Amino acid sequence: MLNFDSPLSSLHKIGTESAKKFAKLGLKTVGDLLFYIPFRYDDFSIRREIGALKIGETANVVGTIDLIQNRRSRQRRLQITEALLRDESGFLKLIWFNQGFLTRNLKVGDQISVAGLIESNNGTPQMTAPDYEKISSTETLNTSGLVPHYLSTAKLTQKQIRQAVNQALPLAKKISDWVPVEIRKRLNLLDLKNALCYIHRPASEAEISASRQRLAFSDLFLRQLKSQTIKNELGQLKTSPIPFQKEATQNFVAKLPFKLTDHQRQAAWEIIGDLEKTQPMSRLLEGDVGSGKTVVAAIAFLNVILAGRQGVIMAPTEVLAAQHYQTFSKLFKNQNFKVALLTANYQKANFTITPKLADKKEKQILREEADLIIGTQALIQPGVSFPRLGLAVVDEQHRFGVNQRHQILGREENWAPHFLSMTATPIPRSLALTIYSDLDLSIITQQPAARQKIKTFLVDNKQRIKMEEHLKKEMDAGHQIFVICPLVENSDKLEVKSAKDEYRRLQEEVFPKYKVGLLHGRLKAKDKEDVLMKFANQKLDILVSTSVIEVGIDFPNATVIVIEGADRFGLAQLHQFRGRVGRGQAAASCFLLPSKENIKNPKTLERLTIMTKTDNGLKLAEKDLELRGSGDLFGQLQSGFKDWHLTTIFNLSFLKAAKDEATRLIKSDPNLIRYPQIKARLGEWEKNLHLE
Numbered sequence: 253m254l255n256f257d258s259p260l261s262s263l264h265k266i267g268t269e270s271a272k273k274f275a276k277l278g279l280k281t282v283g284d285l286l287f288y289i290p291f292r293y294d295d296f297s298i299r300r301e302i303g304a305l306k307i308g309e310t311a312n313v314v315g316t317i318d319l320i321q322n323r324r325s326r327q328r329r330l331q332i333t334e335a336l337l338r339d340e341s342g343f344l345k346l347i348w349f350n351q352g353f354l355t356r357n358l359k360v361g362d363q364i365s366v367a368g369l370i371e372s373n374n375g376t377p378q379m380t381a382p383d384y385e386k387i388s389s390t391e392t393l394n395t396s397g398l399v400p401h402y403l404s405t406a407k408l409t410q411k412q413i414r415q416a417v418n419q420a421l422p423l424a425k426k427i428s429d430w431v432p433v434e435i436r437k438r439l440n441l442l443d444l445k446n447a448l449c450y451i452h453r454p455a456s457e458a459e460i461s462a463s464r465q466r467l468a469f470s471d472l473f474l475r476q477l478k479s480q481t482i483k484n485e486l487g488q489l490k491t492s493p494i495p496f497q498k499e500a501t502q503n504f505v506a507k508l509p510f511k512l513t514d515h516q517r518q519a520a521w522e523i524i525g526d527l528e529k530t531q532p533m534s535r536l537l538e539g540d541v542g543s544g545k546t547v548v549a550a551i552a553f554l555n556v557i558l559a560g561r562q563g564v565i566m567a568p569t570e571v572l573a574a575q576h577y578q579t580f581s582k583l584f585k586n587q588n589f590k591v592a593l594l595t596a597n598y599q600k601a602n603f604t605i606t607p608k609l610a611d612k613k614e615k616q617i618l619r620e621e622a623d624l625i626i627g628t629q630a631l632i633q634p635g636v637s638f639p640r641l642g643l644a645v646v647d648e649q650h651r652f653g654v655n656q657r658h659q660i661l662g663r664e665e666n667w668a669p670h671f672l673s674m675t676a677t678p679i680p681r682s683l684a685l686t687i688y689s690d691l692d693l694s695i696i697t698q699q700p701a702a703r704q705k706i707k708t709f710l711v712d713n714k715q716r717i718k719m720e721e722h723l724k725k726e727m728d729a730g731h732q733i734f735v736i737c738p739l740v741e742n743s744d745k746l747e748v749k750s751a752k753d754e755y756r757r758l759q760e761e762v763f764p765k766y767k768v769g770l771l772h773g774r775l776k777a778k779d780k781e782d783v784l785m786k787f788a789n790q791k792l793d794i795l796v797s798t799s800v801i802e803v804g805i806d807f808p809n810a811t812v813i814v815i816e817g818a819d820r821f822g823l824a825q826l827h828q829f830r831g832r833v834g835r836g837q838a839a840a841s842c843f844l845l846p847s848k849e850n851i852k853n854p855k856t857l858e859r860l861t862i863m864t865k866t867d868n869g870l871k872l873a874e875k876d877l878e879l880r881g882s883g884d885l886f887g888q889l890q891s892g893f894k895d896w897h898l899t900t901i902f903n904l905s906f907l908k909a910a911k912d913e914a915t916r917l918i919k920s921d922p923n924l925i926r927y928p929q930i931k932a933r934l935g936e937w938e939k940n941l942h943l944e
């Protein structure tokens with residue numbers, strides 16, 4: 253008997269070899285398959301007799317093979333398989349290239365189902381490389397109706413995945429839904445059983461969107477439950493109040509080489525107000541790239557340190573941490589504060605001599621004696637604690653999951669330090685309040701001094717050469733270039749540039765005389781840091797990267813950013829990428845290249861054109877929210893969202909609904925005593941999040 257925990261090899265047609273391939277996709281049990289959500293569908297729901305086929309439509313045809321043979325093309329380079337499919341109304345020609353093995357699978361007299369685009373061969377209909385399957389006693393999984401496509405990078409075909417999922421599907425009926433029925437009723441959500449059945453075998457578009465809604469809700473709801481639980485707990489914690497040091501703060505501000513903007517003042521004021529309380533601050537400081545968040549944090553740290561407590565700031569990368577170390581050392585040079593840098597590969601301090609790598613004991617000394625400690629994730633490892641912690645700041649926090657955010661608090665029984673989280677992701681206030689319901693919000697929307705405008709261009713394929721000439725000129729002038737790609741590796745079905753391919757193409761074909769580097773999320777942390785360091789030290793001319801680059805590092809020498817597959821990113825994220833350049837004196841530019849499939853899509857072009865016209869991040873984010881819903885932003889903000897393709901359907905009211913339901917539930921039953929199933933799910937979800 254199959255159950256949810258049965259290994260995949262217990263399924264028909266899956267041996268240990270293909271089980272290994274499935275494991276690469278994270279699929280180990282039959283239950284995993286049920287929750288492997290398709291990211292798109294082919295619409296083969298039009299079923300036609302051959303005589304009634306219309307050129308240009310996508311259709312499904314069932315018939316008998318009358319003839320099938322292989323031949324070589326004239327140049328002998330291509331092997332062509334030709335077949336003639338017959339039904340009662342006529343004949344249809346089918347062609348495949350370089351798939352000679354087909355003549356072994358398909359024989360004259362076989363009944364098959366094919367699906368694809370109907371093309372014209374001098375007026376008679378024909379199909380090129382159609383999806384096909386033999387008609388046997390089993391149903392057609394691949395060529396009729398709405399046919400699911402799954403992410404696959406492990407040399408598994410869509411057919412294999414569909415086959416496996418189909419075998420798992422009967423189990424879906426045994427799932428009991430952990431979302432209470434009254435919530436499902438209120439929000440008009442499908443039962444989990446049905447959602448899983450429909451998502452894999454939909455009968456209509458409406459079924460697809462209803463199931464997506466239901467499946468996405470699971471994750472949103474869990475996140476909101478977590479946030480609400482944290483908020484509840486925070487409300488009961490105490491902290492050490494930090495008295496406002498008026499004179500010292502005024503002195504510090506007066507000595508800055510610039511005048512604070514009104515928004516910086518306002519944000520600093522809100523933070524100081526929080527610090528004075530006995531309940532720990534839990535605040536998000538949001539401000540566009542370059543809006544000057546660092547100095548606001550410095551004002552908070554000044555007060556904290558003068559009160560005899562420690563400050564900690566956690567950055568997502570070592571490079572950024574090192575930059576912060578320099579900035580804060582400079583900002584506090586008149587204060588006599590002890591500042592330390594503490595990452596896996598770099599340790600520095602301005603109050604004691606540290607060897608390049610401190611040993612355990614020396615690190616402990618840094619942690620005990622420093623007034624301000626700057627570091628990366630290494631800071632929140634278990635067992636790391638700071639004896640006088642007053643304020644913990646997390647920079648570019650959207651890189652961190654909910655759990656990490658709260659781990660840095662190093663919380664004791666009833667006590668926690670003040671907590672400030674900073675992000676350059678422009679999140680409209682309404683969305684931020686919904687997603688981060690456990691945080692208060694300060695937003696800086698002013699930019700300091702007139703910042704350089706980054707010239708932004710939408711580039712079609714014809715203009716690519718011209719763009720590459722421009723890149724060359726920039727590099728010859730000693731400047732550096734970012735190239736962003738949406739994917740790490742080529743995926744068979746998505747026509748999107750991958751970072752690895754683009755890296756190879758640029759280095760080998762386009763710019764062999766220049767130095768190109770590659771950065772992506774699958775590199776080891778150390779290798780990532782090495783590449784970033786090399787780029788920062790100008791040992792690379794071009795850095796090809798996936799979206800991992802969007803954190804607040806300063807590369808003043810980078811003047812151009814090229815974004816491939818720009819349509820795959822939200823406007824807010826594009827804006828973040830763009831903020832990577834234009835941080836030095838020289839003029840900067842940004843090139844947006846839509847992916848092949850959308851290069852002529854008017855909606856895509858219109859959306860991307862907005863980028864060329866406005867440089868206000870928050871406006872762009874609001875526009876995005878309006879055009880595409882909150883999905884893109886959401887995916888960016890909440891790490892660990894497994895099914896990113898589900899996020900594209902989110903809108904604000906849906907997020908709000910999840911929040912309201914979670915708030916209601918936690919209010920009525922803070923420890924989920926009446927909801928053991930939810931409690932179990934929440935635990936499981938947290939565990940998975942933790943593993944990522």
Ligand code: ADP
Nearest residue numbers: 510511512513541542543544545546547700701
């Ligand atoms: P971000 O908000 O992206 O972290 P930073 O804090 O790194 O921005 O600030 C970007 C740059 O702007 C820094 O060089 C900083 O010294 C400078 N800066 C900050 N505030 C002001 C201001 N009010 N006027 C002029 N320059 C400022």
Ligand code: MG
Nearest residue numbers: 545546647804
């Ligand atoms: Mg910053």
